[in-house]
Every structure is written in structure tokens, then in C-alpha cells.
Amino acid sequence: MNVVLLPLHRELCAGSRAAAWTRPEDRLRWAELGILMGAGVAAAIAVGALDLHLRLPGHAILRAVFPMALGLSLVPRRGGGVVMGASAATTVFWLQLAGRGIPGVGALTSLCLIGPMLDGALWRARAGWPVYLSFAVAGGLTNLAAFAVRGGKKLTAWEALTTRPLAEWVSTAAWSYLLCGLLAGLLSAAIWFRWQADRADQRSEGSAS
DSSP: OOOOOOOOOHHHHHHBBSSSHOOOOOOOOOOHHHHHHHHHHHHHHHHOOOOOOOOOOOTTTHHHHHHHHHHHHHHHHHHHTHHHHHHHHHHHHEEEEEEEEOOOHHHHHHHHHHHHHHHHHHHTOOSSSSHHHHHHHHHHHHHHHHHHHHHHHHHOOOTTSSSSOHHHHHHHHHHHHHHHHHHHHHHHHHHBHHHSHHHHHHHHHHOOO
């Protein structure tokens, strides 16, 4: 049986600003797999090492979703988010073994979940503005999960006493996690995907169907 791993997401390809750089085909190529894995590594390094100096709870997803959006723009394939998420988690594991430290529990949650969330949100999305909406939804849901995990850790008093008290943290985090997630997804989609697919792409999609 001829099975295609990570089948091409034709609608996502039609709206990508960068897919022409890699010219994706129906069958997955090793170079494309390498790009997806590299995007996951880049996201993990950005979350762990890049400091945006924003004192806003939940902003770590800004560093995670941008490289993964680029990965899906270059390699618009179904299941690509899972590959990037697994690559990011593996990178964090090796960084910890190397003594480089790991992101906080909230940032780690958003890093590992954003890829699979993007896969789910984009599965049936059509090219154009639905891609923007899907990215925003994936970012928002991912950060809500990160908010729950981080809040649970604070609630169980696992964090040091020097961190912000739970009540004070929740007053800001309750809205900032969702807002950061939505904006991170929306901005990343705006950078790497077109608001409308090219007419030529749409015609070719119609003739192919």
C-alpha cells in the first residue's frame, strides 16, 4: 500500500508566502522533514534563551508560534505541527541534560502544545482568512492550557515564595494568557500567510478537484 506520510495541505500551501521556496510535492521529502524539525528546535531555543523583556504573563507563546508558523509556511503538511512539537520537546530534553535549563512550566506547555493545536485548527481550514482565524484559535487554546498548568502549579504552592502571589498573578494572567495566544497566532499567520490565496492557486485547486 502506498502511504503518504504527512500529506500536503493544499489549502495551506495556496495561502503560504514561503511554500514556493521549498516547492512541496505530494510525497514528503527528507528536506521538508528537516525543515519541520529545525523549526521545532528553533522554537525551543527561542523560548528558552530569547528574552523579550515583557512582564506580561503568557507572552512566551510569541517566541514559540513564530518559528512553527514559518515551518508550516515552508512545509504546509498535515501533521507538521506534531513533528515540530516533538522536535521542540526533544530539544528541551537535551538542553536540560546539557545543564542549559528549561523554560517555566507555562512556557513549556505552550511550546509543546502549539504544534498539535495548529494541526487540529488548520485541518479543514481553507486558504485565506480562515488560516488567520485558525492560528488565532490555536494560540488562544494553547495559552489557556498553559494558564491552567501554571495556575495549578501556583495553587499547589510548588513555586518559590518569591514569585507573585496567586491572587495577584491571576488578576493579570486571566486575560493576558488568552490575549497573548490570540495575538501570537494572528500575527504569525499575517507574516507567513496571505489573507487571500492567489487566484492562480485557487484555479489550480479547482481543476485538481
